[in-house]
Structure formats: structure tokens, C-alpha cells
Amino acid sequence: MTDTTRLMSIGEFSSLTRISVRMLRHYDSHGVLIPAVVDEVSGYRRYLPEQTADAARIRRLRDVGFGVSAIGALLATAGTPAYTQALRLQRRVLEEELELGRMRLRALDRMLDEIPEDTIMTRIELTEIPPQTYVCLRGTVADYSAEGELWQRFMPALQEQGIVPTGPGGCIEHDGEFRESDVDESVFLPVAPGTTAREPLTVHEFPARRAVVATVTGPYAESIPRAHEAIAAFLAEHGLSAARVDDDVATHHFNVYLDDPGVTNEADLETAVHLPVR
Numbered sequence: 001m002t003d004t005t006r007l008m009s010i011g012e013f014s015s016l017t018r019i020s021v022r023m024l025r026h027y028d029s030h031g032v033l034i035p036a037v038v039d040e041v042s043g044y045r046r047y048l049p050e051q052t053a054d055a056a057r058i059r060r061l062r063d064v065g066f067g068v069s070a071i072g073a074l075l076a077t078a079g080t081p082a083y084t085q086a087l088r089l090q091r092r093v094l095e096e097e098l099e100l101g102r103m104r105l106r107a108l109d110r111m112l113d114e115i116p117e118d119t120i121m122t123r124i125e126l127t128e129i130p131p132q133t134y135v136c137l138r139g140t141v142a143d144y145s146a147e148g149e150l151w152q153r154f155m156p157a158l159q160e161q162g163i164v165p166t167g168p169g170g171c172i173e174h175d176g177e178f179r180e181s182d183v184d185e186s187v188f189l190p191v192a193p194g195t196t197a198r199e200p201l202t203v204h205e206f207p208a209r210r211a212v213v214a215t216v217t218g219p220y221a222e223s224i225p226r227a228h229e230a231i232a233a234f235l236a237e238h239g240l241s242a243a244r245v246d247d248d249v250a251t252h253h254f255n256v257y258l259d260d261p262g263v264t265n266e267a268d269l270e271t272a273v274h275l276p277v278r
Contacts (some may be wrong), residue, residue, distance in 0.1 A: 007037060007046035017055035032072045035057055042174070103221060122215040122270065126231050129274070132206045134188040135163055135197050136172070141183050144219065147171055150187045156200055156257060158189070165189035170272075176246060185251070206250045211274045214242065215258075219266045224255060227273035235277070236266040243278040251276045 012020045027033040033054055057078070061071045069088075077083040099173035101200050132275065135153040141147060150171075158165070169189035188204075214227035232278050235241065243251045258270040 006048060008046045008049065010035070010047070013047040013051070019055055019059055026068065027058065030068045030072060032068055032075070033276055064242070065094060073189050095181040102144065103219075109223070114258070122217055124212065124214040124234055126234075126277070127211060127213050127238070129206075129209045129276075131193075131208050133189045133195060134192050135185040135195060135206045135208065136167075136183070136188040136202050136204060137200055138174070138186040139201070141185060141267045143179075143181055144183055144185075146183075147185060147187065150185060153200070155188050161197055161201065162190060163189075163195060163197060168256055168258055170254055172249060172252050174249070174252055175245065188254075191228065205250060207277045208251060209243070209278070211276045213272050213274050215270060215272045217248055220269065220271065223269070223271055224273060227271070231273065231275050235275075242275045243276040250256050 008016070010021055012025055014024055017024075019027075022190065024045070028035060031049070036048045036051065037046045038044070039046075039198070054075075057075065058071055062076060064087075066074065074083060074086055077086070107170070135158065137150055137157065139150050141149055167190045169187065170191055172186040172188060174184040174186065193205070212231050214234075216223035216227045216230075216231045242253070244253070245251045253273070253275045256272040256274065258272060259268065261269060
């Protein structure tokens, strides 16, 4: 039987734990922090002093971004490897959110400085692309930022097969629309005509094509979307349209990375975004 002389009111418990009365009721309704006693008539909640330790753990988990349902599950695994793994996964989530926040701040700074968005462009032009031979590795990645996973598979396969590139490489985007997940891409490098390759690599011989090319400078996540904005405006201004055919890879838009991200500062990376047109 609970010693009622030791019970604290919800207000007292709230003051000690720095958790609002509203949130204490919320945690109670989700079974995360259940009062020691609830008056059947008034509904008043009362807590034991030792429950402040549970409240402190809940508050710490809340403060690092865990929601109420996740907190309940985590408390059940406290002291196990699953608990530690969950904390490590949350750390990775927070790192990704931090990077996204930094990117948004940079974009906001440009807006505050009234820098026109198209000043990031080096040039945009309609050009004739000569015939090209590319060795490629195609795959599906989680999102556009995960393209590096394809390169990690691509470069060792090239070396193993003794294939020598003739210039800077890039990425072909095969989806007909912008995707938030499950992105179908090919990473590629130009090679001499007549080059052959074994799986998982393929060789494509592309004919001469006409394309709008926007050359941009800066971090890929910021500069490539701006290139597409500029290309869209160029198409509208000049009455052009994309030549894309779903099953014809030569008509898919692609990026050429003119600098090596391993040795070039992110702010100085130059990318040529190509959209074949008709």
C-alpha cells in the first residue's frame, strides 16, 4: 500500500522535476510516467519522491528530441545495448538536422543580403554535346545526398577491370520527377570509344545531343537546385522543352562534376547540369 504521507501533489512534483503539469498529464495518458495515486473522485494525481528520477530521465530524453512514444519504449530498454543504439541513432538524426539548418541559414543570409539567386550561376547556354562514351554504375539510393554510395562501389570496379577514364565524371538522374526517396541514378565517367566492361558496370555510347547547360559553383545540395531553376527559366524564355524519353538514357538529365570534392573546398565546387532538349 502506498504511503500517502510521502505523496506530492502534481504541482509540487512539477516544480521539482521542471516538467509542466500539462506534460505530466500527457505522460500519464501515454503510460510513460504514471502517478502513484489518482483520486477516484477528483482525479488529482499524486507522485512519490522516488519518481523524480524517472521524470529526470524522461526530461533528458525529451530534451534531445525523443517523442513520447519513443520515450516509453526507451525506458523499457534502459541499461541494454538497444538503449545505447537508440541514443546513437538519435545523434545521427540531430547531426543531419543541424546540417540542414546550416544550409537554410546560408540561404536566408543570401536573401537578407539581397543577393539575387542566379548570381551563383557561372553561365547558362544552349550547346551541342558531341558523341560520348560513358562507363556507368546504376543503382537506387535512399536520396540524392546518398549518391556517394554508388561512387564507393563504382571506383573499385573500374580499377578491378582496368578501365581508364578520359575526363571528369558525373551522375545521370533516371527518374522522371524529383523524388524524396528511392532515387534511381547512374554514376559515370567518360571513356574511350570501344571500351567494354563487365557487370556491374555498363558502357553507353551516346549520340550527339543538344542540351541546355547551367554551370554552377557551390555545395551540391544548394547549387544543383539553383541550376535547375535557371534551366527552367531558360526553357520558358526560349521556347524549348526537355527531350526526355523514359527508356532512352541519352535523354535523361545529368550532372558533370568539374572538380574533385576530395580536394576542392565545398564552396568552390563547380558542376555543369545538363538537360537534353528538343
